[in-house]
Amino acid sequence: METHVYNQTADDEDQQAVRRIQRLSLHLTPLARPSSDENQLQLLTCARAKLNVSTSLLSGYMRGKHREIQEEVYQYFNSRPDLQTPVEISMDEHRELCMRQLLGLVREAGINPFKYVLEDPAKYFAIVEAAGSVDMSLGIKMGVQYSLWGGSVLNLGTKKHKDKYYDGIDNLEYPGCFAMTELHHGSNVQGLQTVATFDPITDEFIIDTPNDGAIKWWIGNAAVHGKFATVFAKLMLPTHDMKGVSDMGVHAFIVPIRDMKMHHTLRGIEIHDCGHKVGLNGVDNGALRFRSVRIPRDNLLNRFGDVSQDGKYTSSLPSIGKRFAATLGELVGGRVGLAYSSVSVLKIAVTIAVRYSLLRQQFGPPKQPEISILDYQSQQHKLMPMLASSYAFHFATLHLVEKYSEMKKSHDEQVVGDVHSLSAGLKAYVTSYTAKSLSLCREACGGHGYAAVNRFGSLRNDHDIFQTFEGDNTVLLQQVAADLLKQYKEKFQGGTLAVTWNYLRESMGTYLSQPNPVTARWEGEDHLRDPSFQLDAFRYRTSRLLQSVAVRLRKHSKTLGSFGAWNRCLNHLLTLSESHIESVILAKFIEAVQSCPEGNTRAALKLVCDLYALNRIWNDIGTYRNVDYVAPNKAKAIHKLTEYLSFQVRSVAKELVDSFDLPDHVTRAPISMQSEAYSQYTQYVGF
Structure with missing residues (x-):
């Protein structure tokens, strides 16, 4: 018996010695990395060359089953030039035009959004997105009528209210507030x-x-x-x-x-x-x-x-x-719609800026033709991460709409809580990002971006309020932080975690231990582009922030009380919320890449997803360096790879924006036209 124990102990010691030697060898050769699966390597290999991206396949994968109803909205307004919003219009004229646009869509085109508010929310949001692409005021007016006024009757009223008001709201005989x-x-x-x-x-x-x-x-x-x-x-x-x-x-x-x-x-x-x-x-x-x-x-x-x-x-x-919580819970659709519509605004702005940057040529090598301004690294640095973000936000908000639709059908308490926090976080994060990006797009298009006809001014002004209504963004991020802290507490009390926070169950144990000094040094491209590394990095940061703010709140509440402690830690809490939302966005983007059935389309999405992830890690590299999650050589490798990926995304930038499937009569900016852009621009000013 004693001999058996001795032999077992000796074997354990031998195995530990082997593991120590393996870890030491990895220190000495940090590029050594277990190979990823064949599918992963195939995606990386495809992305190194100029991808042959099918716009129709990528667009079909992104826009899905509600593409047709959006086309109906676009075609109706293209057939009615009298309902298209001119560049210069007075407030009173714009209000009347907006009402005529809504009446025309409902009564002439026969597109009735109200029936989809409960029946098929995804289809409803698709209609609102298309209407907002035509004129953002129209999208918001539609939302007020059907999501807010109509939605309050459907969600807060009972049968007697639906019987009395439904038809009038639907056909616009009962316009409401x-x-x-x-x-x-x-x-x-x-x-x-x-x-x-x-x-x-x-x-x-x-x-x-x-x-x-x-x-x-x-x-x-x-x-x-x-x-x-x-x-x-x-x-x-x-x-x-x-x-x-x-x-x-x-x-x-x-x-x-x-x-x-x-x-x-x-x-x-x-x-x-x-x-x-x-x-x-x-x-x-x-x-x-x-x-x-x-x-x-x-x-x-x-x-x-x-x-x-x-x-x-x-x-x-x-x-x-x-009762208050139940009432507000039923009104969360407004936030879902704003997050979804904000992505649409970002797509329009990115499309205009990228198409113009491909068209506009400036300088170049001596005695050589001028080159496209999108070939300059500085322009790629401005626009390519933004293009990647628009894809990331697209899939994240699609997920939000799916969860919202599930909530409307099941009324499951856990799903309700999940949607409440997710809609608050995505609405705050996406609208803030889009607001900043609109100014950057204008700047990227130089003087021509300043012309009202090229739309950046109106897009920026119309979208600006998205950061404030349906919940001020700073307040909404605090709601997310409060929910994270509640989930953190639940974890240690043995409770169940909501679906969105499931990764915290593992992160509280794994991610909060000391960073692995071996993986902190890995800098190979296959490792940096491995989705498991990217997601771990995002979640590690969130978990560190969550644990540290919980400790700080506990400490300060003893002297300042709960409100004072919260206020003392407010910036920390907001950073935590943004980090968590970025983790959710990346997770949904990775899922969308892996679910894509067609090889080149999947490879293009993988390329864009990698840029999104590594650019976010690089933007917060100080945090990762401070906790030794990333060694100096790895930080440098992340920076170099991010620039390289921006260059790679630039090579398919046209196909990526074309896949948003926004017709010229929707984008409307002359500098974004797919043919004869300068000709249309000069005609607009009278040449």
């Missing part, structure tokens, strides 16, 4: 001050704006076209005790604001125009004040809480907090 934001309260919906007091004698709610700070502000469709508004207000019930009224929390109410026939403003309602905005002037934003406006009890959208004729409140949810 979504009156949530107040002058003093935007993101803090629980702090809204508008009140709805129940009067049991008349069986009505009385809607009141108690002070100027409670005026409903920036309400789309309110200034000109809206006839109804979904008004968010605190539901107050009369009581028999000393309090007089009882606050049941924020609820939603349908409030008529204009006469159906004459369109006059109704009694007790004040409507003022918010005026000319930085962008989206085709949307008529207004401000609403309510002075003892009476509405029937049935106008309470009562899915999560109801009031009987005798003033009794009932709800399937036990607390104000639960």
Whole structure:
């Protein structure tokens, strides 16, 4: 028995010695790397040469089954030049044109988005994306009518509301508004001050704006076209005790604001125009004040809480907090739509900038023809990572739409929580990135990018508000951070993790140990382009940030309290959220590459995915160097490979932007035309 134990111990020691020798040999020859699988090597080999990319195959893979409905939207507006938005247009003219565009799409072209809001959300978002590509104001006005006003009736109301309002919302006889934001309260919906007091004698709610700070502000469709508004207000019930009224929390109410026939403003309602905005002037934003406006009890959208004729409140949810969470959870579609539409804006801007950069020639070797400005490394550095990001965001937001559609069908609590955080994070991250990229695209196109006809100004101005509405981006990123910390706590209490955070289960153990000094030195191309390395790097960073901010919050809360500690760590928390969202985006991009059935198409996507991943790692290389995750030689190799991949992506840049499948009549910028761009540009100014 003792001999057996001795022999086993000796064997273990021999094996440990062999492992130590292997690890030492890897230190001495850091390029040694276990070979990747054949498929991986094949992709790398294809990417080294000029790829033969089929635009139709790549476009078909990206756009999927809703390509046809988008083509219908594009073709309708191409057939109606009178409905195309001119470069110079007044605010009043733009508002009327935008309404005619929406009416034409619904009543003439027969494209009815409303039925897809619940039935097929992916198809609904595809229609909104196409409409927004034609005119961003049209996309937003459509979203206000069908996703916000119509969506509030579908998601917060019950059968009686759907029976009464569905057809009118669908055919635009009932244009409406979504009156949530107040002058003093935007993101803090629980702090809204508008009140709805129940009067049991008349069986009505009385809607009141108690002070100027409670005026409903920036309400789309309110200034000109809206006839109804979904008004968010605190539901107050009369009581028999000393309090007089009882606050049941924020609820939603349908409030008529204009006469159906004459369109006059109704009694007790004040409507003022918010005026000319930085962008989206085709949307008529207004401000609403309510002075003892009476509405029937049935106008309470009562899915999560109801009031009987005798003033009794009932709800399937036990607390104000639960009801509030359920209400906002049903309205998450707005964020999903904004994230999805923001990617569309990025695609348009990148398409214009890349096509112009291929067209425009400048300087070159002595006594040689001038070269395309996209052949300059500096231009590639500006535009190629952005092109890669637009692909990455495309697949990430497609995943978000799929999860949202699943949530609408299953109502599974875990999926609801997953979609809430994912939509908040992607909306914040994608819209912030797109806003910065629009300015960079303008700069990359020089003076011609400054011409209004080439669209960068209008795209930038129209998109700018995406960072603020449907939740301010900084607030949304804090929601993601709070959820990450909750999941972190769940992990150590043995709870289940939501689907999106599954990688944290492994990361809390594996990624937070000391970085491997061997892999920190690997610098071979096959290793750096291995998706497992890229994803591990993203997740390692997220896990480090999560653990360190949890420790900091615990420490500061002892002296500053929970709010003070949160504020002290706020920048750290925002960085954590962005890192997590980048991890999710990369994971979905890798999945899309691996699922692509056609070889060259897959190789092109792999090339773009590698650029996205390595460019992000290089942009935050200081973080990886500080924790010795990446050795100096490896950091240098990442930088060199990122530049090389930008050069490689440049060789297929035309095919990549063509695969967005945006016709010239949609991009509209003369400098982005696929033929005779300069000719059309000069004709525009009168030559």
